[in-house]
Amino acid sequence: MKTCIFAQFGLALALLLGLSGGAEAADKIKAIASFSILGDMVRQVGGDRVEVAALVGPDGDAHVYEPTPADAKTLAAANILFVNGLGFEGWMDRLENSSGFKGKMVVASTGVKSRQMVEDEKKITDPHAWQSLANGKLYVANIRDGLIAVDPDGKAVYEANAAKYLGEIAGEEARVNEALGKLPPERRKIITSHDAFGYFGAAYGLEVIAPEGVSTESEASAKDVAKIIRQIKAEKIPAVFMENITDHRLLDQIASETNAKIGGTLYTDALSPPDGPAGTYLDMFRNNIETLTVALSS
Numbered sequence: 001m002k003t004c005i006f007a008q009f010g011l012a013l014a015l016l017l018g019l020s021g022g023a024e025a026a027d028k029i030k031a032i033a034s035f036s037i038l039g040d041m042v043r044q045v046g047g048d049r050v051e052v053a054a055l056v057g058p059d060g061d062a063h064v065y066e067p068t069p070a071d072a073k074t075l076a077a078a079n080i081l082f083v084n085g086l087g088f089e090g091w092m093d094r095l096e097n098s099s100g101f102k103g104k105m106v107v108a109s110t111g112v113k114s115r116q117m118v119e120d121e122k123k124i125t126d127p128h129a130w131q132s133l134a135n136g137k138l139y140v141a142n143i144r145d146g147l148i149a150v151d152p153d154g155k156a157v158y159e160a161n162a163a164k165y166l167g168e169i170a171g172e173e174a175r176v177n178e179a180l181g182k183l184p185p186e187r188r189k190i191i192t193s194h195d196a197f198g199y200f201g202a203a204y205g206l207e208v209i210a211p212e213g214v215s216t217e218s219e220a221s222a223k224d225v226a227k228i229i230r231q232i233k234a235e236k237i238p239a240v241f242m243e244n245i246t247d248h249r250l251l252d253q254i255a256s257e258t259n260a261k262i263g264g265t266l267y268t269d270a271l272s273p274p275d276g277p278a279g280t281y282l283d284m285f286r287n288n289i290e291t292l293t294v295a296l297s298s
């Protein structure tokens with residue numbers, strides 16, 4: 001019996017030490033990002049000084065996310081919170097208020113020239129600004145400045161990490177422009193299920209049509225779908241693309257009623273799990289460009 005109690009005590013002690021993670025982990029800045037793509041960007045800039053958690057994880061849909069009590073606890077313990085803004089995280093205000101979060105909030109899209117549109121006679125803002133790498137650079141600058149504000153001792157590290165990352169984003173931007181620049185004009189129209197590629201299309205010269213609009217909250221009406229099917233036929237739109245965060249059935253139906261082919265899966269509002277093809281912001285771009293160019297070149 002004695003041995004048993006000691007064994008339990010030992011286990012409890014080991015767990016306690018393991019959970020506290022030693023002095024190093026305790027010293028780290030605790031950052032929360034609202035969704036996985038932003039989480040990766042914060043990780044790139046924060047490096048070893050920052051511990052990052054994303055509320056909406058890989059393949060998750062932040063438009064319709066419902067925060068959990070665990071999210072409120074995580075947020076309460078954080079030093080800094082990064083959100084996309086532009087109306088993307090409609091659930092954040094309530095979560096923030098209920099959590100008692102006292103840290104700094106950074107809106108990563110600050111400075112972006114937002115796309116405004118009318119949907120169902122309502123004026124709305126398109127939140128998907130990260131799908132342009134030029135905007136991604138603004139996000140990185142905002143993340144860097146936010147981290148410096150809560151951790152001035154790390155200024156040099158954050159500046160160096162951000163400069164390196166900005167260089168990588170610029171390199172990817174040149175590759176994207178080169179790859180998509182080769183597509184003939186008549187191949188520059190695509191269908192996705194929800195309208196996540198407005199900034200992407202504007203930046204890289206693609207016309208993107210989406211039955212569901214800029215949020216996944218409302219389903220496409222039969223009328224919207226019929227209209228898109230007519231449009232695909234009339235304009236000979238070559239391909240429709242699945243998204244990692246949405247249901248495939250609508251696009252299957254659209255593809256089967258037209259000559260458009262299924263072009264593969266694009267990563268829109270979330271990364272893949274780390275071992276998948278789009279585990280980081282830049283891998284998401286590489287994967288999407290590969291998928292688009294393969295489908296639209298043939």
Ligand SMILES: [Zn+2]
Binds near residue numbers: 063128195196215216
């Ligand atoms: Zn979206």
